[in-house]
Amino acid sequence: MKVLFTLGFALMVMLSFGQKKQLVEYKDAIVLRAVAELDSVSASPESDFRKEIQESNISGNYVFDITIREKGVVATVFVVNDGENPIDKQNRMKDIMKRYRFSFKVPKGKSYKFQYTFSF
Numbered sequence: 202m203k204v205l206f207t208l209g210f211a212l213m214v215m216l217s218f219g220q221k222k223q224l225v226e227y228k229d230a231i232v233l234r235a236v237a238e239l240d241s242v243s244a245s246p247e248s249d250f251r252k253e254i255q256e257s258n259i260s261g262n263y264v265f266d267i268t269i270r271e272k273g274v275v276a277t278v279f280v281v282n283d284g285e286n287p288i289d290k291q292n293r294m295k296d297i298m299k300r301y302r303f304s305f306k307v308p309k310g311k312s313y314k315f316q317y318t319f320s321f
Contacts, residue, residue, distance in 0.1 A: 222273055222306040231307055232315045235269060238303055239317055250301060254321060257293050261286045263319040265298060270312040273303030281316065294319065 225231045242250040264281040278295045307313060 222304060224308070225305045226308055228313055231269065231305075231313045234305055235267070235303060235313075235315060236317060238305075239319075242301075243319055243321075250297065253297050254294070257290075257297070259290050259294055259297075260321045261290070263291065263294050263321075264316065265295070265319070266314060266316050267298065268312050268314045269303060269307055271309055272306045275299050275301055275303075276312055277314075 225234055242248040243254070245251055262282065263286060266277070266279040266281055267275060268277040270276040275298060278298045280291050280295065
């Protein structure tokens with residue numbers, strides 16, 4: 202009984218660690234990881250991110266300055282290529298991006314800004 206309890210407890214601990222987001226600490230690593238993740242979700246037709254973009258009929262190139270903060274939350278999204286796309290599509294794309302949560306977290310109290318180009 203004691204062994205079964207210990208195994209069950211060990212399994213719960215391992216599962217709880219598996220669900221936590223990985224902490225990425227250095228700016229270069231954070232930007233590379235964020236760009237790779239955005240490349241992946243915007244290219245994958247099965248991702249919720251891509252499905253929402255397709256449902257909104259968004260097409261063209263969108264250049265944004267994106268700021269990430271604690272827990273992978275998108276803090277700000279600013280349009281860089283103003284005037285190239287219709288305002289309503291830019292705003293819709295900004296809304297979609299603001300709701301996105303990255304699969305990693307950054308150091309507490311810090312935020313990191315990078316530029317990303319979406320091409321649809």
